[in-house]
Amino acid sequence: MSETKVVDARNTFCPGPLMELISFMKRADVGDQMELLSTDDGSANDVPQWIAKVGHELVSNEKIDDVWHIVVKKVK
Amino acid sequence: MKILFVGGGMGGTIVANNVARRLAREVREGKVQITMLSATDQHWYQPGLLYVAFGKMGMNDIVREQTSLLEPGIQFFVDPVEEFELAQNKVRTKGGVVHDYDMLVIATGCEAVYDEVPGLAETSETPYTREGAVRMFKRLRDFEGGKVAVVVGVPHKCPIAPIEITFMLHEFFEKRGIRDKVELKYTYPIARIHNIENIATWAVxxxxxxEVDYETFFNMKEVDVENKIVHSEEGTEKEFDLLVTVPPHRGMKVIEENNLGEGGWIPTDRYSLQMEGHENVYVLGDTSNLPISKTGSTAHFQSEVIGENIASIFRTGSATREYDGKVYCFIEADQDRATNACFNYIDPPEIKAPTKSMHMLKMSYNQWYWSSARGLL
Structure with missing residues (x-):
């Protein structure tokens, strides 16, 4: 049974949301979903870009009350 | 009250000294007992390894006896913890000794790991370990030219180091008169050349x-040792004659083995710095799972908060301060100039033009560090 983990990278500049997500993805199992919370508008673009480059799956990407909620799935 | 510190690196040492100073009278009167458990009797100034790797400091410049840095009231034992029994407020050491506590501070740090990237250990040079820094200097000193690739693992301590290393490589080869024979290539895991946008904008x-070539979205996958090629998760590759790495890091095994945190990172409240679910356990520096810089300065600023709160809890029963996410980093721009970055959870860093005076301040701090570790700065 895969699980969804929340990666809370709100209000941080270093190492930043995508770097946090990469760290979590390395430790995750195939099939795991992660929800990245980010207040950095850049995340809405660079996270999907990276996910596409490495071949994982972007499940959803939406801004709710100034926080980006980006859900990704590790597929390999 | 028994206050136990697990870990004698930068974070553990600063906060233990901070608490010992604040509660000096209570320690003398026997009302407070402060104990530190560490894996070693030596204290290394880890940022100094970068200077060792470039021949600017010697190993003897960056090490002290741990006991020489501790306040007299701190009982110090070289006997690392193997088992945490948080529900019973106890730890058990490698030597079989059980220590109970009222307040626990965990500052075990993190370490470089190479097994995540096949071939990396055999091929790369790094300033992140003691052996690596010495070996890297010898390689740089003897290097005659060719392709130099800088590759960065995730997560890693000292987030500014990838850029600093690259600047210093440029300067080092220039001073050796072989810069025109070196193709310097920098890679970085995300969409820009540094995670902090202002630093990336300044560094480009x-x-x-x-004349440093750079590639973004480059996460190391494996190194082809025979053909000297590093492959990325993104499907690209870099050839090299000299591979310099900022290795990936993990929290210490003892943390994961005791189920205190996945990956060795302990879930920590970003403001109180208490371990989630454990009010009498504080976590600082590289040991926490907080999404902030893994640097000595983070541990330093956190130690001030934890020190004040432990003393306040002893005296009044409640904590008084919250950590605001403050981090301060020097940034070496080359061998003679530096700038700095200061930020917190709210305010991003503003980067100013590098100056010689800031470099001198950094070089001075390399000496002042020992006062900082003692809790005096």
Whole structure:
């Protein structure tokens, strides 16, 4: 049974949301979903870009009350 | 009250000294007992390894006896913890000794790991370990030219180091008179050349001035040892004659083995710095799972908060301060100039033009560090 983990990278500049997500993805199992919370508008673009480059799956990407909620799935 | 510190690195040492000073009278009167458990009797100034790797400091410049840095009231034992029994407020050491506590501070740090990237250990040079820094200097000193690739693992301590290393490589080869024989290539895991946007914006023209080639979205996958090629998760590759790495890091095994945190990172409240679910356990520095810089300065600023709160809890029963996410980093721009970055959870860093005076301040701090570790700065 895969699980969804929340990666809370709100209000941080270093190492930043995508770097946090990469760290979590390395430790995750195939099939795991992660929800990245980010207040950095850049995340809405660079996270999907990276996910596409490495071949994982972007499940959803939406801004709710100034926080980006980006859900990704590790597929390999 | 028994206050137990697990870990004698930068974070553990600063906060233990901080608490010992604040509660000096209570320690003398026997009302407070402060104990530190560490894996070693030596204290290394880890940022100094970068200077060792470039021949600017010697190993003897960056090490002290741990006991020489501790306040007299701190009982110090070289006997690392193997088992945490948080529900019973106890730890058990490698030597079989059980220590109970009322307040626990965990500052075990993190370490470089190479097994995540096949081939990396055999091929790369790094300033992140003691052996690596010495070996890297010898390689740089003897290097005659070719392709130099800088590759960065995730997560890693000292987030500014990838750029600093690249600047210093440029300067080092220039001073040796072989810069025109070196193709310097920088890679970085995300969409820009540094995770902090202001630093990336500042560093791009610096790289262009230094003729440093750079590639973003490059996460190491494996190194082809025979053909000297590093492959990325993104499907690209870099050839090299000299591979310099900022290795990936993990929290210490003892943390994961005791189920205190996945990956060795302990879930920590970003403001109180208490371990989630454990009010009498504080976590600082590289040991926490907080999404902030893994640097000595983070541990330093956190130690002030934890020190004040432990003393306040002893005296009044409640904590008084919250950590605001403050981090301060020197940034070496080359061998003679530096700038700095200061930020917190709210305010991003503003980067100013590098100056010689800031470099001298950094070089001075390399000596002042020992006062900082003692809790005096």
């Amino acid at each position: 023209p610096e790289f262009e001035r230094m």
